Amino acid sequence: MNIGLDMMGGDFSPLEAVKGIQLYLRNADLAARLFLTGDEGLIGPLIDEYEIPREAVTIVHAPQVIAMNEHPTRALKEKPQSSISIGFQLLAKGQTDAFISAGNTGAMLVGALHSIKSIEGVQRPTISTILPKENGGTGLLLDVGLNADCKPENLSQFAQLGSLYAQYILGIGNPRVALVNIGEEEGKGNLLAQAAYPLLRENKQVHFVGNIEGRDLLLDKADVMVCEGFTGNIILKLAESLYEIAVNKQIGNSYFERFNFENYGGTPVLGVAKPVIIGHGISKAKAFFNMILLAEKMIATNLLGKMKASFLP
Amino acid sequence: MNIGLDMMGGDFSPLEAVKGIQLYLRNADLAARLFLTGDEGLIGPLIDEYEIPREAVTIVHAPQVIAMNEHPTRALKEKPQSSISIGFQLLAKGQTDAFISAGNTGAMLVGALHSIKSIEGVQRPTISTILPKENGGTGLLLDVGLNADCKPENLSQFAQLGSLYAQYILGIGNPRVALVNIGEEEGKGNLLAQAAYPLLRENKQVHFVGNIEGRDLLLDKADVMVCEGFTGNIILKLAESLYEIAVNKQIGNSYFERFNFENYGGTPVLGVAKPVIIGHGISKAKAFFNMILLAEKMIATNLLGKMKASFLP
Structure with missing residues (x-):
């Protein structure tokens, strides 16, 4: 399974996101492949510094960042190369099976609703x-x-x-x-x-x-x-x-x-057709770790498949 | 000043109401005259047992009781001799300056809205x-x-x-x-x-x-x-x-x-033309004491006069 993670979202990124990945790779049973969207020049050295095996992650370079206070719809439109926009593109295309960000909540919600469709029947x-x-x-x-x-x-x-x-x-x-x-x-x-x-x-x-x-x-x-x-x-x-x-x-x-809130990691957007998880802006390593675990569980249990079946007429 | 108190309202009445009156008479500076509505045969002996001076209180016999789970409008209509109904009658006629009950909340609200008018201009x-x-x-x-x-x-x-x-x-x-x-x-x-x-x-x-x-x-x-x-x-x-x-x-x-909640006694109904205070069903002595103090303060500060002035066109 492939999980997308916005490395630029949240007040303590990318450092705390990297630490969260480290925690995940050391403690998780399954260990999904992680697709990290963000500034490669920032992420690469941190990944090496925290001794994260390069084969466990794929860095997808995103030169733009949507700041926490930007207007969601406008930011998504004006910054197609942002870590959030690219994260949703990967998810929409099926390259990833879930997407996680602790960035601009509004942009994550708008992105989830527009890039990923709602489950059929969910209003x-x-x-x-x-x-x-x-x-x-x-x-x-x-x-x-x-x-x-x-x-x-x-x-x-x-x-x-x-x-x-x-x-x-x-x-x-x-x-x-x-x-x-x-x-x-x-x-x-x-x-x-x-x-x-x-x-x-x-x-x-x-x-x-x-x-x-x-x-x-x-x-x-x-x-x-x-x-x-x-x-x-x-x-x-x-x-x-x-x-x-x-x-x-x-x-x-x-x-x-x-x-x-760090115990729970993040909030899934329920009712959209793929797993999308939004983290708190002040997420630290533990929160990122728990969000990756949550994404893994949502994929492994085929939660979205159950939801789709539940809303079949 | 004259304060009406429903002696039959709440899970621990009339005993805890009597204890609350005792606390009030021992501790209050002003000491309003209290008009106690309820079953005289029950209240009288308790008043004496708790050594409450008879000149500090007036018992107004009310042979009916509105139970906690009765339908408010129906109960008020069918029980005009209840301690709540008589309490509102005293207030409406001006014999008391405030009314307190820990009884049926709905009946207290309906009584407040119907027996006592709203302040002019308050919707x-x-x-x-x-x-x-x-x-x-x-x-x-x-x-x-x-x-x-x-x-x-x-x-x-x-x-x-x-x-x-x-x-x-x-x-x-x-x-x-x-x-x-x-x-x-x-x-x-x-x-x-x-x-x-x-x-x-x-x-x-x-x-x-x-x-x-x-x-x-x-x-x-x-x-x-x-x-x-x-x-x-x-x-x-x-x-x-x-x-x-x-x-x-x-x-x-x-x-x-x-x-x-006992610290605060009860909830005043704000926006009606006279002070009405509703207590929690599980009110004990301290809550009754605090409700009497609150009524006293509402009267002494002429809060209702200030409210009426505030809504003048």
């Missing part, structure tokens, strides 16, 4: 986050910001995509799906939640267990939790801030350690 | 919560669930009500108002947030400082944070669960202690 791709459960378990929350306004049908599709991700990537059998809401009973909530509830209940591809409230997000009530991207993004960033607060206040508790 | 009353800031400060978040779907104008009015509450009750001079959003720049967000931003900026009654994200909710970026009641309710309940998690995990940190 809106989505991004998710891991929510660590108080009991040690792992939950998946989606959407976390790609779709600030949603239709009820979108939430039902997110549930379907999230269930497959939970099953094949997180290893949760028959994942319980819940609708994030402001009351437990059917009929509660805003207009969107009220309309999404019956669609989720009737969706035969998911195991719907009803509504969960804010207080249940960190409890073991559901494995896959769906909401529109506005609420989801607020939850995501509030949860991320808990890790920082715990560090600042020197609360040395292993639970809050699990809110450290 | 939708709102409920708020305190968010403890990491640096020791105090923030106010609203709406937290009364208005699951909002118009942009509602958010601007919530900001105005919240600013006055922050100023007169929380003691924050010239409170900074922020829009809870999924990006920092103007133009970010869902359709509601995009439309609310310019209204907030142009509202001369508030000191608008822009958008804040989920990661800023617990930081000292703003004093008053506005959003629709769906997102706000999720944040409220997630924040409440942090206290429980910290207790369960024996994280003895004073910051997480501040997420204990």
Whole structure:
């Protein structure tokens, strides 16, 4: 399998990306071939310095870089030789089986939506986050910001995509799906939640267990939790801030350690036809390592094949 | 001043309400006269047992009780002699200056909206919560669930009500108002947030400082944070669960202690013409004590007068 990695994306690239590759090659069982897009003059010497075997990687020279604050659509158009643009070209052509970047999030999303098509039947791709459960378990929350306004049908599709991700990537059998809401009973909530509830209940591809409230997000009530991207993004960033607060206040508790995004690497864009993983701008070696592992797992489990089959009419 | 208190509301009434009154009479400077609605046969003996001077309280017998799970509108209609109904009657007639209950939240909201009119010019009353800031400060978040779907104008009015509450009750001079959003720049967000931003900026009654994200909710970026009641309710309940998690995990940190709702007593319904305070169903003595103090402060500062003046055309 071949995994594309943008070496120029993120605040600490390419150095931390190189360190992440080193970690991966030392620790992974499978060891995919890595296609590294970026400035060859920068990457080459680092690869050698960190003793990464040249036969494990292919450097694909990309002379342009999309900066973190550039306008996504414009940047992709004006910089076809950027590490992100070339990364998507390799993926679209099938030279790679997945693409990873910790660069400009907007450009990654626009690139994913435009270079790679959506899975047939999926109205809106989505991004998710891991929510660590108080009991040690792992939950998946989606959407976390790609779709600030949603239709009820979108939430039902997110549930379907999230269930497959939970099953094949997180290893949760028959994942319980819940609708994030402001009351437990059917009929509660805003207009969107009220309309999404019956669609989720009737969706035969998911195991719907009803509504969960804010207080249940960190409890073991559901494995896959769906909401529109506005609420989801607020939850995501509030949860991320808990890790920082715990560090600042020197609360040395292993639970809050699990809110450290580096543990999870990056966010896959679910609903597009190929694996695309977006990392945090402040990704370091561990995050890059985990993103490569995630890409490997998405390919090895044929997650995208399962998703395509799930949306067949 | 006269404060009405529902003695039958909440899981631990009337005992914990009586204990709360005892705390109040022992510790408060002003000591309002308390009008206690509920079953006289239950309340009287408890009042005597806890050595509450009879001249400090007036028991107003209410033979009916609205249970926690009853349908609000129906219960209010069918039980005009309930402790909540009579409490609102006293408030509407001017015999009391505020009304407090830890009972059926829906019945309290319906009662507040129907027995007591909205402040002239206020489209939708709102409920708020305190968010403890990491640096020791105090923030106010609203709406937290009364208005699951909002118009942009509602958010601007919530900001105005919240600013006055922050100023007169929380003691924050010239409170900074922020829009809870999924990006920092103007133009970010869902359709509601995009439309609310310019209204907030142009509202001369508030000191608008822009958008804040989920990661800023617990930081000292703003004093008053506005959003629709769906997102706000999720944040409220997630924040409440942090206290429980910290207790369960024996994280003895004073910051997480501040997420204990009992510290704040109850939630005022802002935007109705008289002070109405709704307590948590699991309120104990400390929560009742704090709710009485809050009612006292709302009356003593003439908060409602300031709010009415603020909405004059």
